[in-house]
Amino acid sequence: MASLTLKDIKKVYPNSEEKKSKKKKKGDEPEKQKANLQITEEGVVAVQQFSLDIADKEFIVLVGPSGCGKSTTLRMIAGLEEISSGELYIGDRLVNDVAPKDRDIAMVFQSYALYPHMTVYDNMAFSLKLKKTPKAEIDKKVREAAEILDITQYLDRKPKALSGGQRQRVAIGRAIVREPKVLLMDEPLSNLDAKLRNQMRAEIIKLRQKINTTFIYVTHDQTEAMTLGDRIVIMRDGFIQQIGTPQEVFNHPINLFVAGFIGTPQMNFFENCALTVDGGKYSVEVLGKKIALTDGQNKALAAKGQKACSVTLGIRPVHMQLDEGGFTGKIDVSEMMGSELHLHMNVQGNDVVAVIPTAGLDVSAHSIGKSVNFSFNPALAHLFGADGKNLL
Amino acid sequence: MQFWPLMKNTFLLCIIGFVIGFPLPIIISLMLNAMKSKKMSKVLQTIFNGPHFISLVVLVGMLTLFFGRYGLVNNIAAHFGGERVSYFLESSAFRPLYILSSNWQDFGWSAIIYIAALSNVDLGQHEAAILDGASRFQRVIHVDLPAIMPMISVMLIMSIGGLMGVGYEKALLMQTDGNLGVSELIATYVYKQGLTGVPNQSYATAIGLFNSVINVVLLIIANTTSKKFSENSLW
Numbered sequence: 085m086a087s088l089t090l091k092d093i094k095k096v097y098p099n100s101e102e103k104k105s106k107k108k109k110k111g112d113e114p115e116k117q118k119a120n121l122q123i124t125e126e127g128v129v130a131v132q133q134f135s136l137d138i139a140d141k142e143f144i145v146l147v148g149p150s151g152c153g154k155s156t157t158l159r160m161i162a163g164l165e166e167i168s169s170g171e172l173y174i175g176d177r178l179v180n181d182v183a184p185k186d187r188d189i190a191m192v193f194q195s196y197a198l199y200p201h202m203t204v205y206d207n208m209a210f211s212l213k214l215k216k217t218p219k220a221e222i223d224k225k226v227r228e229a230a231e232i233l234d235i236t237q238y239l240d241r242k243p244k245a246l247s248g249g250q251r252q253r254v255a256i257g258r259a260i261v262r263e264p265k266v267l268l269m270d271e272p273l274s275n276l277d278a279k280l281r282n283q284m285r286a287e288i289i290k291l292r293q294k295i296n297t298t299f300i301y302v303t304h305d306q307t308e309a310m311t312l313g314d315r316i317v318i319m320r321d322g323f324i325q326q327i328g329t330p331q332e333v334f335n336h337p338i339n340l341f342v343a344g345f346i347g348t349p350q351m352n353f354f355e356n357c358a359l360t361v362d363g364g365k366y367s368v369e370v371l372g373k374k375i376a377l378t379d380g381q382n383k384a385l386a387a388k389g390q391k392a393c394s395v396t397l398g399i400r401p402v403h404m405q406l407d408e409g410g411f412t413g414k415i416d417v418s419e420m421m422g423s424e425l426h427l428h429m430n431v432q433g434n435d436v437v438a439v440i441p442t443a444g445l446d447v448s449a450h451s452i453g454k455s456v457n458f459s460f461n462p463a464l465a466h467l468f469g470a471d472g473k474n475l476l
Numbered sequence: 477m478q479f480w481p482l483m484k485n486t487f488l489l490c491i492i493g494f495v496i497g498f499p500l501p502i503i504i505s506l507m508l509n510a511m512k513s514k515k516m517s518k519v520l521q522t523i524f525n526g527p528h529f530i531s532l533v534v535l536v537g538m539l540t541l542f543f544g545r546y547g548l549v550n551n552i553a554a555h556f557g558g559e560r561v562s563y564f565l566e567s568s569a570f571r572p573l574y575i576l577s578s579n580w581q582d583f584g585w586s587a588i589i590y591i592a593a594l595s596n597v598d599l600g601q602h603e604a605a606i607l608d609g610a611s612r613f614q615r616v617i618h619v620d621l622p623a624i625m626p627m628i629s630v631m632l633i634m635s636i637g638g639l640m641g642v643g644y645e646k647a648l649l650m651q652t653d654g655n656l657g658v659s660e661l662i663a664t665y666v667y668k669q670g671l672t673g674v675p676n677q678s679y680a681t682a683i684g685l686f687n688s689v690i691n692v693v694l695l696i697i698a699n700t701t702s703k704k705f706s707e708n709s710l711w
């Protein structure tokens with residue numbers, strides 16, 4: 085139960101000794117890009133300009149591709165990594181130099197990190213024992229947490245004798261018995277199979293109702309991010325790209341990266357579309373067809389004083405529909421998902437994906453090699469400028 | 477020499493050596509592993525391994541240099557007005573010299589196997605323990621030690637199995653008329669009976685065999701006990 089403030093947090097992993105000496109010998113340029121991360125004199129910059137205000141009891145999800153600095157950020161909050169610069173407040177207290185155990189946080193690890201020689205009970209009681217909590221109180225708290233997580237019947241077992249899902253519950257139990265102000269989770273579900281993952285995701289939502297804690301949750305799975313988070317923080321190469329509610333990041337992605345990252349199947353992009361303006365009315369040319377934009381879009385563009393230019397148009401697969409009068413494509417792959425059909429089409433050299441509801445649809449008419457006509461509602465299209473920023 | 481004194485000499489030398497020598501590498505490896513500076517820990521480990529490569533003859537030679545009548549220790553003692561003591565003629569000095577020099581020679585080497593086991597300990601467990609509020613020492617006790625426990629069990633069984641299997645070379649090298657009463661072991665006695673003077677090989681073989689039987693019995697007992705009380709055993 086605490087708010088959290090991160091102010092311009094930066095993390096630099098120092099170069100190892102040998103790298104340093106090598107660099108000096110060569111005397112090469114101070115800055116270069118390696119795997120998109122900034123590498124400076126001091127080392128690898130894993131996270132930078134990270135500023136975020138987290139409200140009390142909020143559920144924040146950090147999401148982004150592998151190596152973007154999610155775990156690093158979480159570990160800095162936990163105190164397992166030093167903060168290179170910037171300020172971290174938990175509540176009103178500056179905790180940059182506070183030891184992890186005094187930060188009043190708990191963390192759930194991807195690898196569970198349970199103590200293998202202790203029983204489930206002892207695993208959960210360990211931190212309380214170290215704090216010299218009275219035995220009766222430990223017992224009460226452990227049993228309460230076990231009750232919440234439905235692991236009471238496993239309390240006497242060792243972690244070895246548990247399934248992955250059960251272990252993960254124990255790991256969560258170990259974190260919540262301490263009643264931390266902030267609960268950190270680093271990809272807690274990624275070791276579980278798909279079905280169990282869905283189940284545990286629901287459990288975490290339920291858990292949230294039962295305990296009053298601020299959650300910070302790291303994942304690279306956007307479904308988890310969308311379903312769990314009050315707000316989502318999308319990261320890339322150490323920088324925050326966008327912070328917003330699931331609807332915000334889905335409906336108004338701030339740039340091409342966020343647009344492509346959030347939503348499955350991925351948003352379709354049509355590059356090099358000509359945006360033209362004629363008497364305050366904008367229109368965009370896609371696949372040889374000129375499409376007039378809606379009033380709302382016109383207003384937004386006009387407000388920015390947008391001139392005619394070349395843009396990238398983005399449209400989500402779920403926002404496409406079959407339409408005899410629309411664009412014509414050839415079906416490369418047709419995936420029947422049950423309630424919907426995923427059509428991978430080739431349209432004038434562009435790969436386009438459309439998600440079509442199967443209710444009332446003749447699925448066999450949309451098999452591989454057949455041609456298909458489709459269109460989309462321009463109101464749901466996104467326009468991105470040359471710098472990748474959303475223009476609307 | 478009588479059989480029982482031989483037996484007693486061998487047993488005492490081995491058991492004291494074991495009691496000191498078995499935990500030492502474990503403690504050393506835990507300490508090296510918990511050191512903050514990984515570089516320093518590597519340097520120390522290398523230094524600790526050095527003595528293992530000294531041959532027994534050279535080692536006993538060093539012991540004479542340090543503890544002989546005109547060796548370093550006596551020179552220092554004499555300098556401060558103390559009396560010179562011939563440690564190699566004192567039967568009370570034989571066991572300490574033998575055991576301490578053996579342990580000095582081998583603790584670093586024996587620690588290698590534990591250090592290797594410790595390097596496999598999941599870093600996440602340490603981090604979880606840090607967040608749980610465990611101090612460095614508590615982490616050694618609650619994370620590192622349990623992680624190498626299976627290794628310790630196996631080493632324990634094997635050392636108990638080889639408990640009475642002390643070689644004759646070092647004892648023979650350190651043997652003098654003065655300490656013969658404690659330095660005559662089954663191994664040295666078998667060697668002398670079987671190969672020197674007028675050989676009495678059948679007698680020597682019988683004693684040697686008896687020693688081996690004791691070892692086998694010890695090994696079985698150790699293994700069974702370990703199987704019963706922990707999940708670790710050799711078979």
Ligand SMILES: Nc1ncnc2c1ncn2[C@@H]1O[C@H](COP(=O)(O)OP(=O)(O)OP(=O)(O)O)[C@@H](O)[C@H]1O
Nearest residue numbers: 097121128130149150151152153154155156157304
């Ligand atoms: N100890 C370290 N020394 C140097 N660089 C590091 C270190 N730890 C992490 N990095 C770098 O920092 C970057 C961010 O790492 P981080 O573990 O935070 O990524 P992540 O977003 O959690 O990725 P994933 O989804 O794969 O877990 C990575 O590019 C990584 O190579």
Ligand SMILES: [Mg+2]
Nearest residue numbers: 154155156270
């Ligand atoms: Mg990570």
